[in-house]
Amino acid sequence: DTGVSQDPRHKITKRGQNVTFRCDPISEHNRLYWYRQTLGQGPEFLTYFQNEAQLEKSRLLSDRFSAERPKGSFSTLEIQRTEQGDSAMYLCASSHRTGGFNEQFFGPGTRLTVL
Amino acid sequence: DAKTTQPTSMDCAEGRAANLPCNHSTISGNEYVYWYRQIHSQGPQYIIHGLKNNETNEMASLIITEDRKSSTLILPHATLRDTAVYYCIVRGGPGGSQGNLIFGKGTKLSVKP
Numbered sequence: 288d289t290g291v292s293q294d295p296r297h298k299i300t301k302r303g304q305n306v307t308f309r310c311d312p313i314s315e316h317n318r319l320y321w322y323r324q325t326l327g328q329g330p331e332f333l334t335y336f337q338n339e340a341q342l343e344k345s346r347l348l349s350d351r352f353s354a355e356r357p358k359g360s361f362s363t364l365e366i367q368r369t370e371q372g373d374s375a376m377y378l379c380a381s382s383h384r385t386g387g388f389n390e391q392f393f394g395p396g397t398r399l400t401v402l
Numbered sequence: 403d404a405k406t407t408q409p410t411s412m413d414c415a416e417g418r419a420a421n422l423p424c425n426h427s428t429i430s431g432n433e434y435v436y437w438y439r440q441i442h443s444q445g446p447q448y449i450i451h452g453l454k455n456n457e458t459n460e461m462a463s464l465i466i467t468e469d470r471k472s473s474t475l476i477l478p479h480a481t482l483r484d485t486a487v488y489y490c491i492v493r494g495g496p497g498g499s500q501g502n503l504i505f506g507k508g509t510k511l512s513v514k515p
Contacts, residue, residue: 291445320502329489329505330446343502378445391503393445 289313291394293379299400300369307365308397312381319362320391321354322378323347330378336362337384369401406490411510414484420477422509424490427471433494435466436503437475439486446489446505449475480513487511 292311300306312319317338322330333352334344338359348354351369356362366373376398380391407425414420426435436451450457450464452473457464463476477484489508 322503327507329487329507330503332502332504335502345502380445390448391446393447395443396445 291379291381291392293377293394293397295397296395297398297400299402301402302369302371304369305365305367306369306399307363308377308379308399310362310364310379310381310394312361312379313383313392316381316383316392317359318382318384319356320380320382321362321364322380324376324378324396325374333364366399369399371401374399374401406492406506408488408490408506408509410507411512413512413514414477414480416482416513416515417479420480420484420511420513422475422477422488422490422511423472424475425472426490426492429470429492433492435464435470435473436491436493437462437464438489438491438503438505439484440489440508441483441486449488480511482513482515485511485513 291313294309298306320335321333323333324330331347332345333348334354335342336356339356351367354364376396378393378396380393382391434451434453437449438446439449440446450459450462452464452466466473487508487510489505491503
């Protein structure tokens, strides 16, 4: 399968713990996005990368959140000192910006539950 | 990016056309209309996009009114697998903005046998 993959698919953690999620985009896609989705809501943008550069961060991305894309390929999203309000589905998407339309391909998401 | 308004939910009989409306009365001249859908427990999936003209692909048709203040996504022969939440998104053109999508709550389409 050559789609966007995310790992783990599910994560249960206790409040105050740190968690890290991984996203592997479609090969050669230069843009990578992170979104968060809570129950009954549409996905909300968190941040995006073009190659290894993090070009935009939403105000939803508090200081406890950090994202990296060290070699312009896979990306990680870390949440430090998790809170119950962080419980959500974390979605990753990738696209290939060529100057034309850049359809975003989404992964299956990582569902985080903070107890 | 312009705001969109969609009905919360709709039902459609299997094999019939599903017509999903979207209002975007504040759309500006260089903003496109995009449609994505999200099947339960999956990530969103791109369907179609357009600027002014009606568009058709293998999944759906997009009808945009002449004043561009509203649009309709048409699934010509809905199947049970089309049951999903459908999102109408308005944002800057392909060569412009940074590309992040702003999702609303969408329309939950239920296709019934």
